[in-house]
Amino acid sequence: MGKTLTEKILEKHLVSGAFIPGEEIAIRIDQTLTQDATGTMAYLQFEAMHVPAVQTELSVSYIDHNTVQIGFENADDHRYLRDVARRYGIYLSRAGNGICHQVHLERFGKPGKTLIGSDSHTPTGGALGMIAIGAGGLDVALAMAGRPFYLTCPQVVRVELKGKLPDFCSAKDVILKVLSIFTTKGNVGQVFEYGGPGVATLTVPERATITNMGAECGVTTSIFPSDEMTRLFLAAQEREADWAELKADPNASYARTVAIDLSSLEPLTAKPHSPDNIATVREMGAIEVNQVCIGSCTNSSYKDLVTVAKLLKGKVAHPGISFIIATGSRQVMENLARDGYLADLIASGARIMENACGFCIGNSQSPPSGGVSLRTSNRNFMGRSGTKDAQVYLVSPETAAAAVITGRFTDPRDLGIAYPSVAMPRSFHLDDSLILIPPKGSDPEVVIHRGPNIGAPPHNDPLPEILAGEVTIKVGDKITTDHIIPAGARMKYRSNIPKYAEFVFEPIDEKFHLRAEEIRRAGRHNVIVAGLSYGQGSSREHAAICPMYLGVKAVIAKSFERIHAANLINFGILPLTFVSEDDYGRLDQGDRLEIKNLPGNLSADGSLHVENLTKGFTFRVKYELTARQKKMILAGGAINSL
Numbered sequence: 001m002g003k004t005l006t007e008k009i010l011e012k013h014l015v016s017g018a019f020i021p022g023e024e025i026a027i028r029i030d031q032t033l034t035q036d037a038t039g040t041m042a043y044l045q046f047e048a049m050h051v052p053a054v055q056t057e058l059s060v061s062y063i064d065h066n067t068v069q070i071g072f073e074n075a076d077d078h079r080y081l082r083d084v085a086r087r088y089g090i091y092l093s094r095a096g097n098g099i100c101h102q103v104h105l106e107r108f109g110k111p112g113k114t115l116i117g118s119d120s121h122t123p124t125g126g127a128l129g130m131i132a133i134g135a136g137g138l139d140v141a142l143a144m145a146g147r148p149f150y151l152t153c154p155q156v157v158r159v160e161l162k163g164k165l166p167d168f169c170s171a172k173d174v175i176l177k178v179l180s181i182f183t184t185k186g187n188v189g190q191v192f193e194y195g196g197p198g199v200a201t202l203t204v205p206e207r208a209t210i211t212n213m214g215a216e217c218g219v220t221t222s223i224f225p226s227d228e229m230t231r232l233f234l235a236a237q238e239r240e241a242d243w244a245e246l247k248a249d250p251n252a253s254y255a256r257t258v259a260i261d262l263s264s265l266e267p268l269t270a271k272p273h274s275p276d277n278i279a280t281v282r283e284m285g286a287i288e289v290n291q292v293c294i295g296s297c298t299n300s301s302y303k304d305l306v307t308v309a310k311l312l313k314g315k316v317a318h319p320g321i322s323f324i325i326a327t328g329s330r331q332v333m334e335n336l337a338r339d340g341y342l343a344d345l346i347a348s349g350a351r352i353m354e355n356a357c358g359f360c361i362g363n364s365q366s367p368p369s370g371g372v373s374l375r376t377s378n379r380n381f382m383g384r385s386g387t388k389d390a391q392v393y394l395v396s397p398e399t400a401a402a403a404v405i406t407g408r409f410t411d412p413r414d415l416g417i418a419y420p421s422v423a424m425p426r427s428f429h430l431d432d433s434l435i436l437i438p439p440k441g442s443d444p445e446v447v448i449h450r451g452p453n454i455g456a457p458p459h460n461d462p463l464p465e466i467l468a469g470e471v472t473i474k475v476g477d478k479i480t481t482d483h484i485i486p487a488g489a490r491m492k493y494r495s496n497i498p499k500y501a502e503f504v505f506e507p508i509d510e511k512f513h514l515r516a517e518e519i520r521r522a523g524r525h526n527v528i529v530a531g532l533s534y535g536q537g538s539s540r541e542h543a544a545i546c547p548m549y550l551g552v553k554a555v556i557a558k559s560f561e562r563i564h565a566a567n568l569i570n571f572g573i574l575p576l577t578f579v580s581e582d583d584y585g586r587l588d589q590g591d592r593l594e595i596k597n598l599p600g601n602l603s604a605d606g607s608l609h610v611e612n613l614t615k616g617f618t619f620r621v622k623y624e625l626t627a628r629q630k631k632m633i634l635a636g637g638a639i640n641s642l
């Protein structure tokens with residue numbers, strides 16, 4: 001039997017276990033990436049491991065998320081990250097150089113390598129034929145310390161692409177189609193491996209849009225073969241030597257195959273408030289639009305922006321539209337400038353932002369109250385834009401440009417203009433001067449500056465004998481990490497857990513932290529009850545650390561998303577699932593719950609009895625924990641168990 005590309009790369013990196021889907025494996029990690037919003041905590045944890053220098057082939061620290069500096073906090077984080085990078089042998093991509101995923105694709109990703117990153121969109125690197133996985137900061141810190149990365153061996157799903165994209169349809173429409181098929185839940189433990197004749201028609205940046213948003217499906221990662229297109233992209237980056245041809249065997253077998261005919265696609269959108277709420281742009285009618293944001297790590301390649309520049313040439317943004325552009329990297333921005341397209345975009349009324357996450361994470365450019373915002377980014381969760389009642393739609397750059405012209409939702413095919421086909425350049429103008437290369441190994445002389453907002457990672461106690469719990473909050477399905485611990489304006493507290501913890505569940509229930517403190521003071525443990533797919537979205541481990549800090553010991557959900565479940569375990573919080581989902585309906589906020597003899601019961605058969613003391617009934621929950629994870633949970637988290 002032949003092998004999938006996923007299996008080939010994972011097998012080459014296996015440290016323990018075998019390629020048996022569903023079983024735990026450990027793999028060697030070649031490359032890591034962090035970004036500033038998750039990186040500070042990751043490096044604080046790395047420092048606590050007392051390893052003299054990073055043990056990977058390459059580790060890169062990016063400053064791209066918290067680049068709006070209102071107050072000293074973010075600037076202090078940037079300075080800390082610069083010092084830590086030099087001290088421990090980490091490359092530093094300075095603020096202004098671009099978004100981690102785009103820059104990593106351009107300058108560092110390599111076919112056949114493994115990459116983990118403390119950001120859920122790390123799978124963007126799969127566009128180059130590498131296994132690139134999003135993880136919590138602690139897992140990345142462990143990889144930098146030379147330890148393997150543990151994951152559930154994935155099932156490989158083949159997405160077979162046929163045909164060729166029609167005019168005015170682009171990679172965003174492909175991944176929105178994928179999201180309409182797979183949705184944002186139920187794909188945990190899978191890898192989407194792209195294949196078929198349609199693959200050859202897509203450039204690496206287009207593939208990157210697709211692998212990037214695979215994160216919205218909740219898969220472990222997505223991957224494309226490394227082929228002639230990959231070679232051309234790497235050659236354009238003067239990195240042809242990094243290229244190798246990689247593909248699945250023709251007789252490889254897959255858990256499932258889904259075919260998509262690119263030729264039959266039409267412009268799509270993800271309606272508020274979920275990336276899988278898909279409709280055609282035509283179906284939307286002529287809804288009035290207030291804001292258009294083009295950029296983010298999903299759609300801000302050179303080709304994306306040149307297409308927009310060409311569509312808008314000679315036109316000015318409709319008076320009703322605030323038109324925002326945030327390019328993915330300094331390289332893209334500089335090439336647009338050198339080729340004259342930046343001038344065209346400025347002439348069309350674009351408000352040019354930094355090469356950074358910016359609007360995507362809601363730390364700037366929030367839309368007006370109740371406003372409609374069309375964005376080329378990857379997430380439209382409620383409130384993420386910074387405006388609670390805004391209506392955010394995810395669209396392709398082509399559809400975004402059409403709305404800039406008309407002020408309304410418009411199918412770009414109805415603009416009545418010819419589609420500007422844009423080829424990927426044979427070579428990009430390259431300038432890595434904003435990447436600081438560290439000295440080989442470590443430099444113990446470097447003084448690490450820490451501002452007053454940077455605290456040590458918090459301590460957790462071992463798991464108690466008896467969980468004397470109270471349901472602090474009961475939430476529904478598809479709760480994202482943006483609900484659990486918001487980003488945007490709150491993100492500057494990432495390095496200050498006591499302060500950041502005040503915002504746990506802020507978008508749903510501002511009083512959560514007060515209740516949690518009260519329950520903890522009363523000597524009880526906080527328990528969160530949730531529906532399906534708990535912890536979607538961002539990889540931020542703060543969605544586990546801050547609840548841990550507030551005394552949360554267990555989350556009982558119908559199901560969990562992968563990165564969040566791993567983060568909960570890393571920080572000593574039990575992820576439990578209902579044996580019978582009906583029991584979800586029988587629980588309410590305030591119910592007292594008890595689980596007896598936790599250490600003893602955890603080592604048994606994978607299920608636990610929970611007594612509802614308030615209502616007088618018992619129900620069963622299950623857990624899927626390996627021996628390694630049980631040890632970690634019992635110790636109160638990974639740091640304690642180390």
Ligand code: MIC
Pocket residue numbers: 037038065118119120121361487537538539540
């Ligand atoms: C996101 O897109 O939600 C983020 C902000 O990039 C997060 C990381 C973070 O919360 O810092 C992610 O995707 O993991």
Ligand code: SF4
Pocket residue numbers: 065099119121296297298356357360361377378
């Ligand atoms: Fe940044 Fe948005 Fe990409 Fe997250 S999804 S890395 S916030 S651009």
